[in-house]
Amino acid sequence: MNRLTAIVTGASEGLGKSLALELASREIDLVLVSLPESGLPELANFIRKNFEVKVTIFEADLTLAENCTSLFTLLKSEELTAHILVNNAGLGNWSWFEDMNLGFYKKQIELNVIAPVLLTHLFLAQLDEERTAYLLNVGSLAGRFVVPKKQVYGATKSFISYFTRCLQLEMERANISISLLSPGGINTKPELLVLNHTLKGIAKSTITEPDRVAYEAIHGMFLGKREIIPGGVNKLMVVLNSILPGFVKDMIIKSKLKPVVKM
């Protein structure tokens, strides 16, 4: 049987890079997508040198719809069929709603919501029905909990969660396995995570290492898990979330917020 090929978006840094390495370690050929000047050629060379896999790169801004289309045009011209799509690219924020500008939110929604929808549509259209395909959408625990200062980000991840669960029902009979990954905080790019080294206690124990998250994600995806929540403490939080009454959760969130609420 021919080898599998996986598309990973947002592959140059953070979780995307770890997902790419995890797939490469399973001898899966890669199509890596990331913004230009984000170190993608260097990562591709590193993977080619250290693993026996074929790596194709596509440097483009996925907030432009035409780039989603041209990714699949490129695959077609190279006679490549993708069997796995990992919708990982995303833009986070940790800021009060009024503090970011219109352009930021527009971009965030385009990348976190529109791009995965378009890519999934294009991906499904080129599938070879004889072979099991895999779709892994990267959501977030922030899509499950109401987290202040993550208002738009959390909402985009709630969208991904709804979208993925709906597709799971719609495509139950198709030869495709669809998984939602809901990670908590991940110890990735330190310049973006200035808060990580000051976290303590439970907040700190929810932070997981990217290689661990990537392993659980790809492992769960191949097992056909519907939702993958990496990390023991995170799983516990999800359980607590489903049993605690709403007013208790609100109290906890408000008490956590007290020191930072600006009035």
Place this chain on the structure above:
Amino acid sequence: MKILVTGATGFIGRNLCLELAEKGFRVMALCRNTAHPYLITHKNITAIKGDILDKESLTRAMTGCRQVYHTAALAKMWCRDKNDYYNINVIGTRNVLELAGELSVNKVVYTSTCGVWGPTIKHPMNETDPRIDGFAIDYERTKYLAEIEARSYSAKGLNIVTVNPSRVYGEGPITDSNSVGKMISGYLKGKWRIIPGKGTQVSNYAYLDDVVRGHIAAMEQGISGNRYILGGEDISFNTFFSTLQNISGKTYGMLKLPQKFIEAYSRFESFKTTLTGLPPVFLPEFAARLRKDQKYSSQKAITQLNYSITPFEEGMARTINHIKSL
């Protein structure tokens, strides 16, 4: 010519001071305690009391210096206040670079680490390879952030070269930051009797004298904005201890501790530290690292800086002799 060396009592810094002083440069040795026992006494070395977190003292030390070697860092495995890593390694570096710009220093050599890459897969990493691991280790994370500082000052026009030593071993004091020295000294006393896992994990060992010469070569020939790995040979724990045994003539029965045991023990230690505040013997993020190799290529430094690697056996023989004499 006057040259500032920060971290002058450190494992690399003190020998760098000596080498520069021997070459006839006037070395301003920055240290928090000018009576520090590890500070080298030499007619060309002037101890200057100061701290990279105190800009006033740093300005006093740097004024009139044409070159700066910034080797000061917090390199221990653990410290009580985790913010120290960020403050010393990132803010301290920012202070040094900012003042170097203001005081018109000609060139800065910044001592980073191969830890900014961390673990490797099959082939040794070089300067263009990406980091593949997360940032569980505070030292690595803050040194990575400090390199971003160096890049941003380089973009603003500062003439700066970054050097990345691997695991440095050699003739010097045995401290918490000198982990290889601790291992050798423990073995010679018959106290270090374990080999992690199957002993096949490979690390890159750089001989101190090579690293010091590499720093000076980086100052003389390093291309601004570039970084250079200053490493040595890739050696497994098994080879490390058999070399140590052959050269020292001391043979001990070594216990190969299973990886799973080390990981469990490190979690216990981490828990103990959380409860009691006592320094841990070992931590989970370091235990996890023992699963992976750390191989690095010094080819760029060899080509561009004329860097040379002392054979591991030769470097070890000199190091063992030195540690025996302590």
